[in-house]
Amino acid sequence: MQIPDSGLDSDTLFQTLEGFRERDLTWRDGRTWAYVYDPGADAEAVIKRAFTMYLSENGLDPTSFPSILRLENELVAMAAAHLGGDANTVGNFTSGGTESIFCAVKSARDHARAHRPEVTRPAIVLPETAHAAFHKAAHYLGVDVVVTAIDAETFKADVAAMRAAITDQTILLVGSAVSYAHCVVDPIAEIAALAAEKGLLCHVDACMGGFLLPYYKRLGEAVPDFDLAVPGVTSISMDFHKYAFAAKGASVVLYRSKDLRRHQIYACSNWSGYTIVNTTVQSSKSAGPLAAAWAVLHHFGEEGYLEIARQVRDGTQRIIDGIAAIPELRVMGRPEMNLLAFTSDSVDVFHVADEMKARGWYVQPQLAYGASKENIHLSVNPNCLQWVDDMLKDLAASVEAARDLPTSPLVGVVGQMFASVDLSQGLDPAVVQQMMQLGGIGGGALPERMAEVNQVLNVLPVKARELLLIEFMNDLFAPAHDQAAR
Numbered sequence: 186m187q188i189p190d191s192g193l194d195s196d197t198l199f200q201t202l203e204g205f206r207e208r209d210l211t212w213r214d215g216r217t218w219a220y221v222y223d224p225g226a227d228a229e230a231v232i233k234r235a236f237t238m239y240l241s242e243n244g245l246d247p248t249s250f251p252s253i254l255r256l257e258n259e260l261v262a263m264a265a266a267h268l269g270g271d272a273n274t275v276g277n278f279t280s281g282g283t284e285s286i287f288c289a290v291k292s293a294r295d296h297a298r299a300h301r302p303e304v305t306r307p308a309i310v311l312p313e314t315a316h317a318a319f320h321k322a323a324h325y326l327g328v329d330v331v332v333t334a335i336d337a338e339t340f341k342a343d344v345a346a347m348r349a350a351i352t353d354q355t356i357l358l359v360g361s362a363v364s365y366a367h368c369v370v371d372p373i374a375e376i377a378a379l380a381a382e383k384g385l386l387c388h389v390d391a392c393m394g395g396f397l398l399p400y401y402k403r404l405g406e407a408v409p410d411f412d413l414a415v416p417g418v419t420s421i422s423m424d425f426h427k428y429a430f431a432a433k434g435a436s437v438v439l440y441r442s443k444d445l446r447r448h449q450i451y452a453c454s455n456w457s458g459y460t461i462v463n464t465t466v467q468s469s470k471s472a473g474p475l476a477a478a479w480a481v482l483h484h485f486g487e488e489g490y491l492e493i494a495r496q497v498r499d500g501t502q503r504i505i506d507g508i509a510a511i512p513e514l515r516v517m518g519r520p521e522m523n524l525l526a527f528t529s530d531s532v533d534v535f536h537v538a539d540e541m542k543a544r545g546w547y548v549q550p551q552l553a554y555g556a557s558k559e560n561i562h563l564s565v566n567p568n569c570l571q572w573v574d575d576m577l578k579d580l581a582a583s584v585e586a587a588r589d590l591p592t593s594p595l596v597g598v599v600g601q602m603f604a605s606v607d608l609s610q611g612l613d614p615a616v617v618q619q620m621m622q623l624g625g626i627g628g629g630a631l632p633e634r635m636a637e638v639n640q641v642l643n644v645l646p647v648k649a650r651e652l653l654l655i656e657f658m659n660d661l662f663a664p665a666h667d668q669a670a671r
């Protein structure tokens with residue numbers, strides 16, 4: 186494929202773009218229980234207008250665009266007020282949870298470089314439920330990760346295990362509010378107290394829960410303390426592009442003070458072009474996501490969000506009750522916001538997910554890891570609430586249908602194969618390719634039903650899963666070389 190010789194007329198151009206979406210998840214119908222946080226048509230119109238209004242301004246240089254500086258400082262102030270901050274709280278707008286977490290880990294690493302010269306191999310201590318973004322940040326930043334066990338009933342961090350994992354190289358303790366997989370709040374006050382006792386930093390990942398939890402509290406729910414008001418918490422992240430319903434590319438990372446945030450900022454004068462000084466990872470960046478986030482907060486206001494919290498809280502409870510009435514299923518832990526995970530000891534949840542797909546729903550399978558067995562995740566969004574009864578009816582039918590479906594014969598073969606393989610040196614990509622052909626996912630293609638693939642992934646060691654997924658992605662993103670230009 187090549188750039189067309191001459192430009193397309195805009196009708197053709199937009200029809201083509203629209204056509205590309207044919208096989209996408211149809212999230213606007215409210216039957217998608219992950220990935221998209223639909224703010225509804227009115228809010229969407231506001232977001233789009235604000236986004237396009239600031240589309241081309243460049244966040245690279247906030248001194249040239251004071252509007253960008255103002256938007257960011259106002260958003261950070263609103264976030265700080267929302268999350269127990271005070272006059273010393275500082276922070277920055279980022280492109281998402283991953284970038285916020287990346288910034289927090291970088292700040293911790295560089296804080297240690299400045300203040301703890303004895304730390305030569307900085308390490309962060311994470312409960313096994315902490316988001317993968319911490320592993321990713323640590324991987325990019327050359328920081329070690331120590332994963333600690335959780336309570337297998339509540340799926341909350343085990344603080345004694347975190348204490349035991351601290352060494353003279355530890356720089357940061359992490360807790361979630363809420364965790365993505367099970368939607369629970371870790372014992373943040375205890376984790377932060379432990380960090381303070383040991384002279385360590387403490388980051389709260391409130392990417393998912395930071396925005397809605399304060400409204401849950403106002404509704405009278407017993408939300409554990411999790412924010413900057415907790416002594417010992419030194420930084421916190423919160424995504425606007427989740428339950429504040431901002432356009433994607435919108436999160437914030439906050440610090441207790443400038444002393445810590447200083448280590449987040451990067452400056453480079455070591456080349457012949459313009460001076461670089463960036464607060465976050467990105468350099469040139471659209472101010473669209475920033476303006477859209479500011480706009481959506483002003484669109485809904487506290488009253489709007491409180492009402493959304495009330496609705497999703499009530500809907501989530503109806504779903505939890507509905508799942509409890511299906512004998513084969515059980516909700517894992519006690520969800521503290523509007524996400525939940527359920528599993529089964531008698532039917533294969535991966536088949537259940539496929540059966541739900543066949544009935545027109547998207548639900549998200551999660552693989553077994555540590556104390557968490559394989560399960561299905563639901564994010565309960567406002568536009569899903571119209572479907573609660575229908576979804577539960579189809580869930581019961583899906584469980585019924587999944588009961589007789591077989592486990593892939595590959596599960597035994599692959600399980601045995603990996604029992605004796607040393608993965609520490611990686612795997613020959615050719616072997617991984619063979620495995621993918623065997624599982625029907627060669628060449629970046631996925632089968633219509635995913636149960637077999639998920640069953641196999643589920644029994645693979647974590648390292649093998651990762652190697653396989655990397656090969657899959659390496660195949661999936663294949664330029665359309667052989668397609669005609671028009």
Ligand SMILES: Cc1ncc(COP(=O)(O)O)c(C=O)c1O
Pocket residue numbers: 280281282283284316318361363364365390391392393394424
């Ligand atoms: C708890 C938590 N932290 C971090 C992230 C990462 O956020 P993002 O996908 O915006 O990078 C997520 C995403 O779902 C999350 O749930």
